[in-house]
Amino acid sequence: MNDAQTLIANMAAAARDASRVLGAAPTVQKAAALSAAAATLRAGLPTILAANAKDMAAGAARGLSAAMLDRLWLDEARLEGVASALENVAALPDPVGSLIDSTARPNGLVLERRRVPIGVIGIIYESRPNVTADAAALCIMSGNAVILRGGTEAMHSNHALHAVLVAGLRAAGLPETAVQIVPTQDRAAVGAMLRAQGLIDIIIPRGGKSLVARVQDEARVPVLAHLDGINHVYVDGAADPVMARAIVVNAKMRRTGICGAAETILIDRAFGEAASLVAALIDAGCAVRGDEGVQVLDARVAAASDADWDTEYLDAIVSLAIVDGLDGALAHIDAHGSHHSDAIVTEDAGVAEHFLNAVDSAIVLWNASTQYADGGEFGLGAEIGIATGRLHARGPVALEGLTTYKWLVRGTGQVRP
Amino acid sequence: MNDAQTLIANMAAAARDASRVLGAAPTVQKAAALSAAAATLRAGLPTILAANAKDMAAGAARGLSAAMLDRLWLDEARLEGVASALENVAALPDPVGSLIDSTARPNGLVLERRRVPIGVIGIIYESRPNVTADAAALCIMSGNAVILRGGTEAMHSNHALHAVLVAGLRAAGLPETAVQIVPTQDRAAVGAMLRAQGLIDIIIPRGGKSLVARVQDEARVPVLAHLDGINHVYVDGAADPVMARAIVVNAKMRRTGICGAAETILIDRAFGEAASLVAALIDAGCAVRGDEGVQVLDARVAAASDADWDTEYLDAIVSLAIVDGLDGALAHIDAHGSHHSDAIVTEDAGVAEHFLNAVDSAIVLWNASTQYADGGEFGLGAEIGIATGRLHARGPVALEGLTTYKWLVRGTGQVRP
Numbered sequence: 078m079n080d081a082q083t084l085i086a087n088m089a090a091a092a093r094d095a096s097r098v099l100g101a102a103p104t105v106q107k108a109a110a111l112s113a114a115a116a117t118l119r120a121g122l123p124t125i126l127a128a129n130a131k132d133m134a135a136g137a138a139r140g141l142s143a144a145m146l147d148r149l150w151l152d153e154a155r156l157e158g159v160a161s162a163l164e165n166v167a168a169l170p171d172p173v174g175s176l177i178d179s180t181a182r183p184n185g186l187v188l189e190r191r192r193v194p195i196g197v198i199g200i201i202y203e204s205r206p207n208v209t210a211d212a213a214a215l216c217i218m219s220g221n222a223v224i225l226r227g228g229t230e231a232m233h234s235n236h237a238l239h240a241v242l243v244a245g246l247r248a249a250g251l252p253e254t255a256v257q258i259v260p261t262q263d264r265a266a267v268g269a270m271l272r273a274q275g276l277i278d279i280i281i282p283r284g285g286k287s288l289v290a291r292v293q294d295e296a297r298v299p300v301l302a303h304l305d306g307i308n309h310v311y312v313d314g315a316a317d318p319v320m321a322r323a324i325v326v327n328a329k330m331r332r333t334g335i336c337g338a339a340e341t342i343l344i345d346r347a348f349g350e351a352a353s354l355v356a357a358l359i360d361a362g363c364a365v366r367g368d369e370g371v372q373v374l375d376a377r378v379a380a381a382s383d384a385d386w387d388t389e390y391l392d393a394i395v396s397l398a399i400v401d402g403l404d405g406a407l408a409h410i411d412a413h414g415s416h417h418s419d420a421i422v423t424e425d426a427g428v429a430e431h432f433l434n435a436v437d438s439a440i441v442l443w444n445a446s447t448q449y450a451d452g453g454e455f456g457l458g459a460e461i462g463i464a465t466g467r468l469h470a471r472g473p474v475a476l477e478g479l480t481t482y483k484w485l486v487r488g489t490g491q492v493r494p
Numbered sequence: 495m496n497d498a499q500t501l502i503a504n505m506a507a508a509a510r511d512a513s514r515v516l517g518a519a520p521t522v523q524k525a526a527a528l529s530a531a532a533a534t535l536r537a538g539l540p541t542i543l544a545a546n547a548k549d550m551a552a553g554a555a556r557g558l559s560a561a562m563l564d565r566l567w568l569d570e571a572r573l574e575g576v577a578s579a580l581e582n583v584a585a586l587p588d589p590v591g592s593l594i595d596s597t598a599r600p601n602g603l604v605l606e607r608r609r610v611p612i613g614v615i616g617i618i619y620e621s622r623p624n625v626t627a628d629a630a631a632l633c634i635m636s637g638n639a640v641i642l643r644g645g646t647e648a649m650h651s652n653h654a655l656h657a658v659l660v661a662g663l664r665a666a667g668l669p670e671t672a673v674q675i676v677p678t679q680d681r682a683a684v685g686a687m688l689r690a691q692g693l694i695d696i697i698i699p700r701g702g703k704s705l706v707a708r709v710q711d712e713a714r715v716p717v718l719a720h721l722d723g724i725n726h727v728y729v730d731g732a733a734d735p736v737m738a739r740a741i742v743v744n745a746k747m748r749r750t751g752i753c754g755a756a757e758t759i760l761i762d763r764a765f766g767e768a769a770s771l772v773a774a775l776i777d778a779g780c781a782v783r784g785d786e787g788v789q790v791l792d793a794r795v796a797a798a799s800d801a802d803w804d805t806e807y808l809d810a811i812v813s814l815a816i817v818d819g820l821d822g823a824l825a826h827i828d829a830h831g832s833h834h835s836d837a838i839v840t841e842d843a844g845v846a847e848h849f850l851n852a853v854d855s856a857i858v859l860w861n862a863s864t865q866y867a868d869g870g871e872f873g874l875g876a877e878i879g880i881a882t883g884r885l886h887a888r889g890p891v892a893l894e895g896l897t898t899y900k901w902l903v904r905g906t907g908q909v910r911p
Contacts, residue, residue, distance in 0.1 A: 097828075101851065180873050186862055188872060193854075195884050274710075278884045293691075299716065299885050320907040327909035433902050434518065437610075445603055445905030454910070455605060455901070456597050467612050467695045468716050469886040472901045484872070484889045485850050488862030490737040492744035493871070 081265035082272075085224070088257050089276035092197045092222035095252035100194045100220040104171040106249050107218050111167035114210070114245025115160040121241065122156055128237035129206065136230050148204040149231055159210045159238070162459065163245075166214040169458040172476045173220045187487045192480040194220030196278040199270045200461075201226045201292060203284035206234035212283070213242045213256045215461050219479035224277065226259040226267060228284075271296040283462055301469060301478070303462040305389040306336035306417035308447045311406040311432065312354065313423035314347025320444060321350070321422045322357045327446040328420065330361045334391045336463055337418050337450030341386060341396045343406045344371070355397065363393045370399030386413040403428055407435050414438060417465050418450040439465055439472040498682035499689075502641075505674050506693035509614045509639035512669035517611045517637040521588040523666050524635050528584035531627070531662025532577040538658065539573055545654035546623065553647050565621040566648055576627045576655070579876065580662075583631040586875040589893045590637045604904045609897040611637030613695040616687045617878075618643045618709060620701035623651035629700070630659045630673045632878050636896035641694065643676040643684060645701075688713040700879055718886060718895070720879040722806040723753035723834035725864045728823040728849065729771065730840035731764030737861060738767070738839045739774045744863040745837065747778045751808045753880055754835050754857075754867030758803060758813045760823045761788070772814065780810045787816030803830040820845055824852050831855060834882050835867040856882055856889040 078086065099107070118125065129151040136146050177190040198221045202208045209225055216223035227235040239258040246253050259266050270277060274297045281301045282292040289302050310328050312321045328339035342358075344351045352374040358365055359377050366381040367374070378397070385396040386409070400406045410419055420442035421432040429443040440450050440463075452460025452473035460473045470478035495503065516524070535542065546568040553563050594607040615638045619625045626642055633640035644652040656675040663670050676683050687694060691714045698718045699709040706719050727745050729738045745756035759775075761768045769791040775782055776794050783798040784791070795814070802813040803826070817823045827836055837859035838849040846860040857867050857880075869877025869890035877890045887895035 097854075100854075182871070182873060186866065186871075196854075294714070297711070299883070301885075317907070323907065323909050331910055429904075433904075437514075437517075437613075438900065440901045440903060442903040443905060445903055445908045446910050448910040449603065449903060449908070454599070454603075456599060466716070467898045468718075471898050481884045481888050483855065484857045486857060486859040486862055486866060487846075487850075488860060488866075490734070490740065491862045491866070492740050493748055493863050493865040 079265065081263060081269040084259070084261070084266060085269035085273050086276060088224055088259070089197055089273055091254040092224055092257060093276070095255040096194065096196050096220070096222035098252050099217065099222060099255045100173065102220065102251060106251060107171070107220070108167035110217055110245040110249035110251050111163045111214050112245070113248035114242050115163040117244040118156060118160045118163070118210075118238075118241045122153060125156060125234065125237040125241070126151065126153075128233035131233040132231055139230070141230060145204060145230070149206065149234070151206060151234060155207070159207050162207070162211055163214050166218050166459050169218060169476055171218065172480045177482055184491055185489055186491055189485045190482045191485060192477070193483050195479055195481050196221060197276065198223045198479065199226070199273070199277040199280045199298065200224070201267060201270065201280060201282045201284070201288065203228040203288055204231060206231040206238055208283055209235045209238040209258070210242065211459065212281070212461055215459055215476060215479060217246070217255060219476045221479055222255045224257050224259065224270065226270060229262040232262060268295060271298060274298055281461060301462070301464055301474065302466055303336060304417075304465045305415040306338065306450070307341065307387065307389050307413060307415040308337065308339045308418045308420075309341045309343055309406070309410050309414060310339045310420045310422065310447060311343040311400070311410070312345060312348050313421060313425065313428055314345040314402065315425040315428060316348060316422040317424055318350035318353065321348070322354055324420065324422050324444070324446050325354055326357050326361050328448055329358060329395050330363055330393065331446070331448045333393050335448070337448050338391065339395070339420070339447045340389055341398065341413065343398055343400045343409055345402055345406070346370070346399050347402065351399070358395060363395050365395055365397055367397040368399060371397040389415070403431060407432070410436055415465065417463065418442065418447045420445060420447050439463065496682065498680060498686040501676070501678070501683060502686035502690050503693060505641055505676070506614055506690055508671040509641055509674060510693070512672040513611060513613050513637070513639035515669050516634065516639060516672045517590065519637065519668060523668060524588070524637070525584035527634055527662040527666035527668050528580045528631050529662070530665035531659050532580040534661040535573060535577045535580070535627075535655075535658045539570060542573060542651065542654040542658070543568065543570075545650035548650040549648055556647070558647060562621060562647070566623065566651070568623060568651060572624070576624050579624070579628055580631050583635050583876050586635060586893055588635065589897045594899055601908055602906055603908055606902045607899045608902060609894070610900050612896055612898050613638060614693065615640045615896065616643070616690070616694040616697045616715065617641070618684060618687065618697060618699045618701070618705065620645040620705055621648060623648040623655055625700055626652045626655040626675070627659065628876065629698070629878055630656075632876055632893060632896060634663070634672060636893045638896055639672045641674050641676065641687065643687060646679040649679060685712060688715060691715055698878060718879070718881055718891065719883055720753065721834075721882045722832040723755065723867070724758065724804065724806050724830060724832040725754065725756045725835045725837075726758045726760055726823070726827050726831060727756045727837045727839065727864060728760040728817070728827070729762060729765050730838060730842065730845055731762040731819065732842040732845060733765060733839040734841055735767035735770065738765070739771055741837065741839050741861070741863050742771055743774050743778050745865055746775060746812050747780055747810065748863070748865045750810050752865070754864050755808065756812070756837070756864045757806055758815065758830065760815055760817045760826055762819055762823070763787070763816050764819065768816070775812060780812050782812055782814055784814040785816060788814040806832070820848060824849070827853055832882065834880065835859065835864045837862060837864050856880065
């Protein structure tokens with residue numbers, strides 16, 4: 078093994094031991110660790126802010142963009158948000174041990190499926206230092222040990238927040254190695270995490286496309302990935318025009334940089350108010366790229382290229398196409414969608430239910446903005462990401478998604494004939 | 495793309511189209527396809543037997559072992575078993591569309607999680623031709639399209655059984671490409687399946703260690719693997735000696751070649767009837783390899799080597815160790831188990847519950863034989879394998895394990911503030 082492999086193997090072995098303790102820990106003890114971490118964070122604001130200032134200075138010196146620096150930046154308000162998030166996770170229902178189902182067999186065996194932690198989770202992330210605390214909190218509460226590997230640009234902030242979590246674990250009498258941070262920014266350590274089959278049970282990448290793509294390409298450990306949100310809003314001929322305008326503008330413009338933002342609007346040829354929809358988007362500050370049918374509606378519409386239909390702008394840009402009713406919308410979404418979140422606006426319940434069934438996405442919405450694609454909005458209390466794969470968990474992933482299950486079989490001496 | 499990649503890409507595209515139809519097909523139509531396949535199979539016994547005879551002749555010429563030839567062999571009784579299995583799967587509850595949970599949010603949004611098919615499943619298997627029918631039946635009933643790639647030794651039998659399933663699909667008006675078999679035995683086709691990210695949603699290997707290891711090593715598509723069953727029976731000091739003997743002998747000897755067979759017996763130093771347990775195993779025809787504490791119990795016990803504790807014999811051989819109570823058993827299982835199926839025999843409910851919670855295996859049993867580790871015995875009606883991984887599905891996998899879910903969100907015009 079090379080140095081990076083040895084490092085990760087040792088961290089993973091410590092994490093496995095910690096996961097045994099954490100997996101059996103009562104809810105109150107896990108919650109106490111998070112509450113103590115929140116208190117430690119609030120008491121140690123100057124230390125964390127000083128660490129963050131180092132990252133900000135280094136980032137400015139490296140010429141990070143304003144957007145990158147904003148993602149990196151922590152102030153008292155943002156740190157209070159991190160502390161509150163820790164307390165929110167501490168208050169969530171504990172999935173560990175919960176009963177999924179049970180069966181009594183004719184031979185007298187009684188079977189139960191109960192949730193158990195996954196075990197050891199690796200999180201590979203970029204930029205935002207709050208991920209250090211958010212992700213670790215979800216792992217702790219779901220009984221998992223976690224190995225964190227954040228971006229170089231947030232290194233000092235991440236280590237300061239990691240220290241807060243370790244203090245919380247210590248205060249609650251839980252093993253400190255339940256939350257570890259990779260001590261080196263050497264990229265070989267990432268490679269070692271991705272190939273730590275049997276040592277790390279799952280890798281969750283949180284970051285941009287290139288990070289997720291590298292992780293998916295190199296990983297031998299299973300990956301819970303969230304990929305692009307090329308999300309659609311289909312405005313049906315039977316849509317309420319006022320509702321359609323409000324949903325379309327919100328889905329695109331409320332926050333353009335999140336994965337739940339709409340990127341393409343599909344307008345039924347039978348919808349009578351397409352022009353005002355286009356105008357509303359433009360008036361809200363959005364650049365509109367349309368097919369020929371859309372271009373004739375408003376002189377300010379630019380021509381969409383083929384590439385536009387497959388683009389996640391994450392910006393105040395939208396592509397618009399006229400489609401022939403529900404079937405046209407379904408065909409477009411099937412060809413260009415990323416199976417993340419897609420919405421229909423219509424007053425026709427039959428059309429809506431057809432859409433909800435036929436669209437093969439993690440989240441399908443009727444008369445609601447795609448910006449609701451969020452674990453908090455779904456009542457999960459938090460999220461570690463929005464999974465776009467088809468296995469294990471789909472859509473917003475919080476505590477339940479960080480568990481697996483075991484079968485418990487209770488008998489009275491049964492032997493199989 | 496090379497030829498194999500083109501072949502698999504084309505098959506996967508046809509499978510994706512078929513999966514859309516199958517995913518929306520009503521339960522009765524999917525069941526009708528399986529019933530029609532069973533009828534076709536019964537009507538076409540001579541054809542299938544002739545195909546199997548070709549495989550048997552080729553296998554004998556290649557010098558396959560008697561055990562391999564037995565796995566390959568089909569007769570009328572075995573084919574009736576395959577037909578019945580098709581009918582059994584047709585009678586199972588359809589998981590597609592079933593509600594997992596629902597929530598009404600304070601803002602009026604109503605959320606549902608409902609099961610949907612995974613999509614396109616690849617099955618890579620060896621030897622037993624019945625897998626062709628069993629696996630395809632589970633895929634059809636769960637609304638998934640499947641691409642089958644069986645072993646060369648069963649090639650003619652597999653194609654004959656595949657034709658039966660296609661006839662069933664045709665009779666029920668479902669797309670024939672819902673069940674496809676790779677038409678070449680070129681190993682490059684397996685490689686192409688393993689790297690068909692986005693085209694095939696999941697690969698399920700069914701076969702020996704080397705097949706599963708190759709699949710896990712090469713795959714970029716997620717894998718639902720079942721690995722070794724290094725299963726333990728721990729005989730506690732508070733075990734009923736008669737029950738302990740019956741369970742230990744059954745767990746080891748009922749069928750030694752299945753993954754649920756016990757491979758190591760751990761005997762509490764406080765258990766008074768260890769000698770009669772050893773004698774019962776030897777009298778049942780089992781070779782016993784023991785540590786020093788076991789060797790003194792019976793002159794017929796051979797010395798166990800270090801490797802024995804990590805060996806899946808799949809044969810009439812067992813390793814036995816004396817341990818210091820529950821903690822000794824847990825430590826041994828943690829160090830040597832494969833997280834498949836582990837049992838405790840005890841009359842002490844507290845000790846039993848501690849064991850069930852602490853042992854980190856897919857299946858944990860109290861006072862029952864590990865040979866119950868089976869989808870049919872668990873009431874699932876069938877199984878496509880016993881998953882030993884920690885994601886998506888664990889333990890016996892049948893219809894539910896071949897589904898994922900989607901979030902359906904119904905609103906009345908909600909936009910996110």
